[in-house]
Amino acid sequence: MSVVTDAAAVPVAQVNPVAKLAAAFTIAVGLVLSVDWVSASTALVLEVILLAAMRVPLRSLLNRGAILVFAAALTAVTITLYGEPSGTVHWHFLLITVSDGSITLAVATFLRVLAIALPAVFLFIDTDPTELADGLGQVLRLPARFVLGALAGVRMIGLLGQDWRYLGYARRARGVADHARIRRAAGQAFALLVFAVRRGSMLATAMEARGFGAHPTRTWARPSPFGRREIALIVSGFVIVAVAVTTSVVTGHWNFIGSR
Incomplete structure:
Protein backbone atom coordinates (compact mmCIF):
# COMPACT_ATOMS: atom_id res chain seq x y z
CA MET A 1 0.00 0.00 0.00
CA SER A 2 3.00 2.33 0.31
CA VAL A 3 3.25 2.49 -3.47
CA VAL A 4 -0.32 3.76 -3.68
CA THR A 5 0.32 6.52 -1.17
CA ASP A 6 3.59 7.50 -2.86
CA ALA A 7 1.82 7.81 -6.22
CA ALA A 8 -0.74 10.09 -4.62
CA ALA A 9 1.77 12.67 -3.42
CA VAL A 10 0.67 15.15 -6.12
CA PRO A 11 -2.75 16.16 -7.47
CA VAL A 12 -4.09 14.12 -10.34
CA ALA A 13 -3.91 17.11 -12.73
CA GLN A 14 -0.11 17.24 -12.41
CA VAL A 15 0.50 13.64 -13.48
CA ASN A 16 1.46 12.86 -17.06
CA PRO A 17 -1.64 11.71 -18.99
CA VAL A 18 0.26 8.74 -20.41
CA ALA A 19 0.74 7.39 -16.88
CA LYS A 20 -2.97 7.84 -16.17
CA LEU A 21 -3.82 5.98 -19.36
CA ALA A 22 -1.45 3.13 -18.51
CA ALA A 23 -2.77 2.80 -14.95
CA ALA A 24 -6.42 2.79 -16.07
CA PHE A 25 -5.65 0.24 -18.81
CA THR A 26 -3.81 -2.03 -16.36
CA ILE A 27 -6.71 -2.03 -13.90
CA ALA A 28 -9.26 -2.64 -16.66
CA VAL A 29 -7.36 -5.61 -18.11
CA GLY A 30 -6.85 -7.17 -14.69
CA LEU A 31 -10.51 -6.91 -13.70
CA VAL A 32 -11.85 -8.23 -17.01
CA LEU A 33 -10.22 -11.62 -16.38
CA SER A 34 -12.70 -12.68 -13.70
CA VAL A 35 -16.38 -12.21 -12.95
CA ASP A 36 -16.58 -12.18 -9.16
CA TRP A 37 -17.55 -9.65 -6.56
CA VAL A 38 -14.48 -10.09 -4.33
CA SER A 39 -11.85 -8.90 -6.82
CA ALA A 40 -14.08 -6.07 -8.04
CA SER A 41 -14.94 -4.82 -4.55
CA THR A 42 -11.30 -5.04 -3.42
CA ALA A 43 -10.11 -3.07 -6.43
CA LEU A 44 -12.93 -0.55 -5.94
CA VAL A 45 -11.90 0.16 -2.34
CA LEU A 46 -8.25 0.60 -3.32
CA GLU A 47 -9.21 2.88 -6.20
CA VAL A 48 -11.25 5.14 -3.93
CA ILE A 49 -8.29 5.39 -1.56
CA LEU A 50 -5.96 6.24 -4.45
CA LEU A 51 -8.28 8.88 -5.91
CA ALA A 52 -8.85 10.46 -2.51
CA ALA A 53 -5.10 10.63 -1.89
CA MET A 54 -4.56 12.15 -5.34
CA ARG A 55 -6.84 15.02 -4.33
CA VAL A 56 -9.62 14.37 -6.82
CA PRO A 57 -12.25 17.10 -6.19
CA LEU A 58 -15.00 15.79 -3.92
CA ARG A 59 -17.76 17.43 -5.97
CA SER A 60 -16.53 15.79 -9.17
CA LEU A 61 -16.19 12.49 -7.33
CA LEU A 62 -19.80 12.63 -6.15
CA ASN A 63 -21.33 13.94 -9.39
CA ARG A 64 -19.55 11.64 -11.78
CA GLY A 65 -19.70 8.78 -9.31
CA ALA A 66 -23.49 9.05 -9.23
CA ILE A 67 -23.59 8.75 -13.03
CA LEU A 68 -21.34 5.69 -12.93
CA VAL A 69 -23.48 4.08 -10.23
CA PHE A 70 -26.62 4.67 -12.31
CA ALA A 71 -25.05 3.16 -15.44
CA ALA A 72 -23.74 0.18 -13.50
CA ALA A 73 -27.14 -0.31 -11.87
CA LEU A 74 -28.83 -0.49 -15.29
CA THR A 75 -26.36 -3.18 -16.31
CA ALA A 76 -27.00 -5.09 -13.08
CA VAL A 77 -30.77 -4.97 -13.58
CA THR A 78 -30.40 -6.41 -17.08
CA ILE A 79 -28.18 -9.23 -15.81
CA THR A 80 -30.63 -9.95 -12.98
CA LEU A 81 -33.57 -10.32 -15.35
CA TYR A 82 -31.88 -12.06 -18.28
CA GLY A 83 -28.76 -13.66 -16.80
CA GLU A 84 -28.08 -17.38 -16.85
CA PRO A 85 -30.40 -18.96 -14.24
CA SER A 86 -28.93 -21.21 -11.57
CA GLY A 87 -29.82 -22.16 -8.03
CA THR A 88 -33.19 -21.17 -6.61
CA VAL A 89 -35.52 -19.43 -9.06
CA HIS A 90 -37.32 -16.55 -7.35
CA TRP A 91 -39.41 -15.28 -10.26
CA HIS A 92 -40.04 -16.32 -13.84
CA PHE A 93 -42.04 -14.63 -16.57
CA LEU A 94 -41.57 -15.38 -20.28
CA LEU A 95 -37.86 -14.69 -20.96
CA ILE A 96 -37.29 -13.15 -17.53
CA THR A 97 -35.84 -15.41 -14.85
CA VAL A 98 -34.59 -14.11 -11.52
CA SER A 99 -32.50 -16.69 -9.69
CA ASP A 100 -29.66 -16.89 -7.18
CA GLY A 101 -27.17 -17.24 -10.01
CA SER A 102 -28.41 -14.20 -11.93
CA ILE A 103 -28.46 -12.08 -8.76
CA THR A 104 -24.89 -13.08 -7.87
CA LEU A 105 -23.74 -12.38 -11.40
CA ALA A 106 -25.53 -9.02 -11.37
CA VAL A 107 -23.77 -7.95 -8.16
CA ALA A 108 -20.39 -8.98 -9.56
CA THR A 109 -21.09 -7.14 -12.82
CA PHE A 110 -22.21 -4.01 -10.96
CA LEU A 111 -19.02 -3.87 -8.92
CA ARG A 112 -16.81 -4.72 -11.88
CA VAL A 113 -18.30 -1.95 -14.05
CA LEU A 114 -17.68 0.55 -11.25
CA ALA A 115 -14.14 -0.70 -10.64
CA ILE A 116 -13.23 -0.46 -14.33
CA ALA A 117 -14.93 2.86 -15.04
CA LEU A 118 -13.87 4.70 -11.89
CA PRO A 119 -10.15 5.12 -12.69
CA ALA A 120 -10.83 5.60 -16.40
CA VAL A 121 -13.08 8.57 -15.63
CA PHE A 122 -11.50 10.23 -12.61
CA LEU A 123 -7.84 9.94 -13.56
CA PHE A 124 -8.55 12.17 -16.55
CA ILE A 125 -10.24 14.98 -14.63
CA ASP A 126 -8.73 18.32 -15.74
CA THR A 127 -6.54 16.58 -18.34
CA ASP A 128 -5.88 18.92 -21.24
CA PRO A 129 -6.00 17.27 -24.70
CA THR A 130 -2.81 19.11 -25.62
CA GLU A 131 -0.98 17.56 -22.66
CA LEU A 132 -2.23 14.12 -23.68
CA ALA A 133 -1.01 14.69 -27.24
CA ASP A 134 2.38 15.84 -25.93
CA GLY A 135 2.65 12.67 -23.87
CA LEU A 136 1.63 10.39 -26.72
CA GLY A 137 4.16 12.00 -29.03
CA GLN A 138 7.10 12.36 -26.64
CA VAL A 139 6.68 9.44 -24.22
CA LEU A 140 5.08 6.75 -26.38
CA ARG A 141 6.78 8.04 -29.55
CA LEU A 142 3.62 7.86 -31.64
CA PRO A 143 3.80 9.45 -35.10
CA ARG A 210 3.29 25.07 -41.26
CA GLY A 211 5.16 21.79 -41.10
CA PHE A 212 3.17 20.05 -38.37
CA GLY A 213 3.82 16.70 -40.02
CA ALA A 214 7.55 17.19 -40.51
CA HIS A 215 8.64 15.20 -37.45
CA PRO A 216 11.46 14.76 -36.36
CA THR A 217 12.69 18.01 -37.91
CA ARG A 218 10.17 19.93 -35.80
CA THR A 219 10.42 20.11 -32.03
CA TRP A 220 7.65 19.97 -29.41
CA ALA A 221 6.62 23.30 -27.93
CA ARG A 222 6.19 21.92 -24.41
CA PRO A 223 8.09 19.05 -22.78
CA SER A 224 6.13 16.10 -21.38
CA PRO A 225 7.98 15.00 -18.21
CA PHE A 226 7.73 11.40 -17.13
CA GLY A 227 9.32 10.73 -13.76
CA ARG A 228 8.98 8.89 -10.48
CA ARG A 229 5.41 9.97 -9.75
CA GLU A 230 4.22 8.64 -13.12
CA ILE A 231 6.03 5.35 -12.58
CA ALA A 232 4.58 5.15 -9.07
CA LEU A 233 1.06 5.62 -10.45
CA ILE A 234 1.53 2.82 -12.98
CA VAL A 235 2.95 0.56 -10.27
CA SER A 236 -0.07 1.45 -8.13
CA GLY A 237 -2.31 0.12 -10.90
CA PHE A 238 -0.42 -3.18 -10.88
CA VAL A 239 -0.61 -3.31 -7.07
CA ILE A 240 -4.39 -2.80 -7.14
CA VAL A 241 -4.81 -5.61 -9.67
CA ALA A 242 -2.44 -7.94 -7.80
CA VAL A 243 -4.15 -7.40 -4.44
CA ALA A 244 -7.63 -7.82 -5.98
CA VAL A 245 -6.72 -11.02 -7.84
CA THR A 246 -4.85 -12.50 -4.86
CA THR A 247 -7.75 -11.78 -2.52
CA SER A 248 -10.19 -13.39 -4.93
CA VAL A 249 -8.06 -16.51 -5.40
CA VAL A 250 -7.37 -16.94 -1.67
CA THR A 251 -11.05 -16.63 -0.76
CA GLY A 252 -12.04 -19.08 -3.51
CA HIS A 253 -14.17 -16.63 -5.50
CA TRP A 254 -11.92 -16.42 -8.57
CA ASN A 255 -14.04 -17.10 -11.64
CA PHE A 256 -11.98 -16.85 -14.82
CA ILE A 257 -14.12 -15.44 -17.59
CA GLY A 258 -12.79 -17.94 -20.14
CA SER A 259 -14.12 -20.87 -18.12
CA ARG A 260 -17.75 -19.74 -18.42
Whole structure:
Protein backbone atom coordinates (compact mmCIF):
# COMPACT_ATOMS: atom_id res chain seq x y z
CA MET A 1 0.00 0.00 0.00
CA SER A 2 3.00 2.33 0.31
CA VAL A 3 3.25 2.49 -3.47
CA VAL A 4 -0.32 3.76 -3.68
CA THR A 5 0.32 6.52 -1.17
CA ASP A 6 3.59 7.50 -2.86
CA ALA A 7 1.82 7.81 -6.22
CA ALA A 8 -0.74 10.09 -4.62
CA ALA A 9 1.77 12.67 -3.42
CA VAL A 10 0.67 15.15 -6.12
CA PRO A 11 -2.75 16.16 -7.47
CA VAL A 12 -4.09 14.12 -10.34
CA ALA A 13 -3.91 17.11 -12.73
CA GLN A 14 -0.11 17.24 -12.41
CA VAL A 15 0.50 13.64 -13.48
CA ASN A 16 1.46 12.86 -17.06
CA PRO A 17 -1.64 11.71 -18.99
CA VAL A 18 0.26 8.74 -20.41
CA ALA A 19 0.74 7.39 -16.88
CA LYS A 20 -2.97 7.84 -16.17
CA LEU A 21 -3.82 5.98 -19.36
CA ALA A 22 -1.45 3.13 -18.51
CA ALA A 23 -2.77 2.80 -14.95
CA ALA A 24 -6.42 2.79 -16.07
CA PHE A 25 -5.65 0.24 -18.81
CA THR A 26 -3.81 -2.03 -16.36
CA ILE A 27 -6.71 -2.03 -13.90
CA ALA A 28 -9.26 -2.64 -16.66
CA VAL A 29 -7.36 -5.61 -18.11
CA GLY A 30 -6.85 -7.17 -14.69
CA LEU A 31 -10.51 -6.91 -13.70
CA VAL A 32 -11.85 -8.23 -17.01
CA LEU A 33 -10.22 -11.62 -16.38
CA SER A 34 -12.70 -12.68 -13.70
CA VAL A 35 -16.38 -12.21 -12.95
CA ASP A 36 -16.58 -12.18 -9.16
CA TRP A 37 -17.55 -9.65 -6.56
CA VAL A 38 -14.48 -10.09 -4.33
CA SER A 39 -11.85 -8.90 -6.82
CA ALA A 40 -14.08 -6.07 -8.04
CA SER A 41 -14.94 -4.82 -4.55
CA THR A 42 -11.30 -5.04 -3.42
CA ALA A 43 -10.11 -3.07 -6.43
CA LEU A 44 -12.93 -0.55 -5.94
CA VAL A 45 -11.90 0.16 -2.34
CA LEU A 46 -8.25 0.60 -3.32
CA GLU A 47 -9.21 2.88 -6.20
CA VAL A 48 -11.25 5.14 -3.93
CA ILE A 49 -8.29 5.39 -1.56
CA LEU A 50 -5.96 6.24 -4.45
CA LEU A 51 -8.28 8.88 -5.91
CA ALA A 52 -8.85 10.46 -2.51
CA ALA A 53 -5.10 10.63 -1.89
CA MET A 54 -4.56 12.15 -5.34
CA ARG A 55 -6.84 15.02 -4.33
CA VAL A 56 -9.62 14.37 -6.82
CA PRO A 57 -12.25 17.10 -6.19
CA LEU A 58 -15.00 15.79 -3.92
CA ARG A 59 -17.76 17.43 -5.97
CA SER A 60 -16.53 15.79 -9.17
CA LEU A 61 -16.19 12.49 -7.33
CA LEU A 62 -19.80 12.63 -6.15
CA ASN A 63 -21.33 13.94 -9.39
CA ARG A 64 -19.55 11.64 -11.78
CA GLY A 65 -19.70 8.78 -9.31
CA ALA A 66 -23.49 9.05 -9.23
CA ILE A 67 -23.59 8.75 -13.03
CA LEU A 68 -21.34 5.69 -12.93
CA VAL A 69 -23.48 4.08 -10.23
CA PHE A 70 -26.62 4.67 -12.31
CA ALA A 71 -25.05 3.16 -15.44
CA ALA A 72 -23.74 0.18 -13.50
CA ALA A 73 -27.14 -0.31 -11.87
CA LEU A 74 -28.83 -0.49 -15.29
CA THR A 75 -26.36 -3.18 -16.31
CA ALA A 76 -27.00 -5.09 -13.08
CA VAL A 77 -30.77 -4.97 -13.58
CA THR A 78 -30.40 -6.41 -17.08
CA ILE A 79 -28.18 -9.23 -15.81
CA THR A 80 -30.63 -9.95 -12.98
CA LEU A 81 -33.57 -10.32 -15.35
CA TYR A 82 -31.88 -12.06 -18.28
CA GLY A 83 -28.76 -13.66 -16.80
CA GLU A 84 -28.08 -17.38 -16.85
CA PRO A 85 -30.40 -18.96 -14.24
CA SER A 86 -28.93 -21.21 -11.57
CA GLY A 87 -29.82 -22.16 -8.03
CA THR A 88 -33.19 -21.17 -6.61
CA VAL A 89 -35.52 -19.43 -9.06
CA HIS A 90 -37.32 -16.55 -7.35
CA TRP A 91 -39.41 -15.28 -10.26
CA HIS A 92 -40.04 -16.32 -13.84
CA PHE A 93 -42.04 -14.63 -16.57
CA LEU A 94 -41.57 -15.38 -20.28
CA LEU A 95 -37.86 -14.69 -20.96
CA ILE A 96 -37.29 -13.15 -17.53
CA THR A 97 -35.84 -15.41 -14.85
CA VAL A 98 -34.59 -14.11 -11.52
CA SER A 99 -32.50 -16.69 -9.69
CA ASP A 100 -29.66 -16.89 -7.18
CA GLY A 101 -27.17 -17.24 -10.01
CA SER A 102 -28.41 -14.20 -11.93
CA ILE A 103 -28.46 -12.08 -8.76
CA THR A 104 -24.89 -13.08 -7.87
CA LEU A 105 -23.74 -12.38 -11.40
CA ALA A 106 -25.53 -9.02 -11.37
CA VAL A 107 -23.77 -7.95 -8.16
CA ALA A 108 -20.39 -8.98 -9.56
CA THR A 109 -21.09 -7.14 -12.82
CA PHE A 110 -22.21 -4.01 -10.96
CA LEU A 111 -19.02 -3.87 -8.92
CA ARG A 112 -16.81 -4.72 -11.88
CA VAL A 113 -18.30 -1.95 -14.05
CA LEU A 114 -17.68 0.55 -11.25
CA ALA A 115 -14.14 -0.70 -10.64
CA ILE A 116 -13.23 -0.46 -14.33
CA ALA A 117 -14.93 2.86 -15.04
CA LEU A 118 -13.87 4.70 -11.89
CA PRO A 119 -10.15 5.12 -12.69
CA ALA A 120 -10.83 5.60 -16.40
CA VAL A 121 -13.08 8.57 -15.63
CA PHE A 122 -11.50 10.23 -12.61
CA LEU A 123 -7.84 9.94 -13.56
CA PHE A 124 -8.55 12.17 -16.55
CA ILE A 125 -10.24 14.98 -14.63
CA ASP A 126 -8.73 18.32 -15.74
CA THR A 127 -6.54 16.58 -18.34
CA ASP A 128 -5.88 18.92 -21.24
CA PRO A 129 -6.00 17.27 -24.70
CA THR A 130 -2.81 19.11 -25.62
CA GLU A 131 -0.98 17.56 -22.66
CA LEU A 132 -2.23 14.12 -23.68
CA ALA A 133 -1.01 14.69 -27.24
CA ASP A 134 2.38 15.84 -25.93
CA GLY A 135 2.65 12.67 -23.87
CA LEU A 136 1.63 10.39 -26.72
CA GLY A 137 4.16 12.00 -29.03
CA GLN A 138 7.10 12.36 -26.64
CA VAL A 139 6.68 9.44 -24.22
CA LEU A 140 5.08 6.75 -26.38
CA ARG A 141 6.78 8.04 -29.55
CA LEU A 142 3.62 7.86 -31.64
CA PRO A 143 3.80 9.45 -35.10
CA ALA A 144 3.58 13.22 -34.82
CA ARG A 145 1.28 13.46 -37.85
CA PHE A 146 -1.27 11.14 -36.24
CA VAL A 147 -1.06 12.74 -32.78
CA LEU A 148 -1.37 16.33 -34.00
CA GLY A 149 -4.15 15.43 -36.42
CA ALA A 150 -6.13 13.73 -33.64
CA LEU A 151 -5.55 16.73 -31.35
CA ALA A 152 -6.80 19.12 -34.03
CA GLY A 153 -9.88 16.95 -34.54
CA VAL A 154 -10.66 16.93 -30.81
CA ARG A 155 -10.29 20.68 -30.69
CA MET A 156 -12.74 21.03 -33.56
CA ILE A 157 -15.41 18.89 -31.90
CA GLY A 158 -16.23 21.68 -29.48
CA LEU A 159 -17.20 23.92 -32.39
CA LEU A 160 -19.91 21.60 -33.71
CA GLY A 161 -22.47 22.74 -31.12
CA GLN A 162 -21.78 26.37 -31.92
CA ASP A 163 -22.06 25.72 -35.66
CA TRP A 164 -25.38 23.91 -35.11
CA ARG A 165 -26.81 26.91 -33.28
CA TYR A 166 -25.62 29.33 -35.94
CA LEU A 167 -27.14 27.19 -38.70
CA GLY A 168 -30.43 27.21 -36.79
CA TYR A 169 -30.32 30.98 -36.42
CA ALA A 170 -29.64 31.41 -40.14
CA ARG A 171 -32.53 29.16 -41.12
CA ARG A 172 -34.90 30.96 -38.79
CA ALA A 173 -33.83 34.30 -40.25
CA ARG A 174 -34.67 32.98 -43.72
CA GLY A 175 -38.05 31.67 -42.56
CA VAL A 176 -37.39 27.99 -43.25
CA ALA A 177 -37.39 26.77 -39.66
CA ASP A 178 -41.07 27.13 -38.80
CA HIS A 179 -42.36 23.78 -40.10
CA ALA A 180 -41.29 20.21 -40.98
CA ARG A 181 -38.95 19.85 -38.02
CA ILE A 182 -37.74 16.38 -38.96
CA ARG A 183 -36.86 17.38 -42.51
CA ARG A 184 -35.30 20.61 -41.25
CA ALA A 185 -33.14 18.71 -38.75
CA ALA A 186 -31.95 16.32 -41.50
CA GLY A 187 -31.05 19.19 -43.80
CA GLN A 188 -29.32 21.06 -41.03
CA ALA A 189 -27.32 17.97 -40.10
CA PHE A 190 -26.15 17.58 -43.70
CA ALA A 191 -25.16 21.25 -43.81
CA LEU A 192 -23.22 20.80 -40.57
CA LEU A 193 -21.40 17.79 -42.07
CA VAL A 194 -20.42 19.77 -45.17
CA PHE A 195 -19.27 22.68 -43.04
CA ALA A 196 -17.18 20.37 -40.83
CA VAL A 197 -15.52 18.71 -43.84
CA ARG A 198 -14.63 22.08 -45.33
CA ARG A 199 -13.20 23.34 -42.06
CA GLY A 200 -11.22 20.13 -41.57
CA SER A 201 -9.75 20.40 -45.07
CA MET A 202 -8.72 24.01 -44.50
CA LEU A 203 -7.17 23.12 -41.13
CA ALA A 204 -5.26 20.18 -42.63
CA THR A 205 -3.87 22.40 -45.39
CA ALA A 206 -2.83 25.07 -42.90
CA MET A 207 -1.13 22.51 -40.61
CA GLU A 208 0.69 20.94 -43.55
CA ALA A 209 1.90 24.36 -44.72
CA ARG A 210 3.29 25.07 -41.26
CA GLY A 211 5.16 21.79 -41.10
CA PHE A 212 3.17 20.05 -38.37
CA GLY A 213 3.82 16.70 -40.02
CA ALA A 214 7.55 17.19 -40.51
CA HIS A 215 8.64 15.20 -37.45
CA PRO A 216 11.46 14.76 -36.36
CA THR A 217 12.69 18.01 -37.91
CA ARG A 218 10.17 19.93 -35.80
CA THR A 219 10.42 20.11 -32.03
CA TRP A 220 7.65 19.97 -29.41
CA ALA A 221 6.62 23.30 -27.93
CA ARG A 222 6.19 21.92 -24.41
CA PRO A 223 8.09 19.05 -22.78
CA SER A 224 6.13 16.10 -21.38
CA PRO A 225 7.98 15.00 -18.21
CA PHE A 226 7.73 11.40 -17.13
CA GLY A 227 9.32 10.73 -13.76
CA ARG A 228 8.98 8.89 -10.48
CA ARG A 229 5.41 9.97 -9.75
CA GLU A 230 4.22 8.64 -13.12
CA ILE A 231 6.03 5.35 -12.58
CA ALA A 232 4.58 5.15 -9.07
CA LEU A 233 1.06 5.62 -10.45
CA ILE A 234 1.53 2.82 -12.98
CA VAL A 235 2.95 0.56 -10.27
CA SER A 236 -0.07 1.45 -8.13
CA GLY A 237 -2.31 0.12 -10.90
CA PHE A 238 -0.42 -3.18 -10.88
CA VAL A 239 -0.61 -3.31 -7.07
CA ILE A 240 -4.39 -2.80 -7.14
CA VAL A 241 -4.81 -5.61 -9.67
CA ALA A 242 -2.44 -7.94 -7.80
CA VAL A 243 -4.15 -7.40 -4.44
CA ALA A 244 -7.63 -7.82 -5.98
CA VAL A 245 -6.72 -11.02 -7.84
CA THR A 246 -4.85 -12.50 -4.86
CA THR A 247 -7.75 -11.78 -2.52
CA SER A 248 -10.19 -13.39 -4.93
CA VAL A 249 -8.06 -16.51 -5.40
CA VAL A 250 -7.37 -16.94 -1.67
CA THR A 251 -11.05 -16.63 -0.76
CA GLY A 252 -12.04 -19.08 -3.51
CA HIS A 253 -14.17 -16.63 -5.50
CA TRP A 254 -11.92 -16.42 -8.57
CA ASN A 255 -14.04 -17.10 -11.64
CA PHE A 256 -11.98 -16.85 -14.82
CA ILE A 257 -14.12 -15.44 -17.59
CA GLY A 258 -12.79 -17.94 -20.14
CA SER A 259 -14.12 -20.87 -18.12
CA ARG A 260 -17.75 -19.74 -18.42
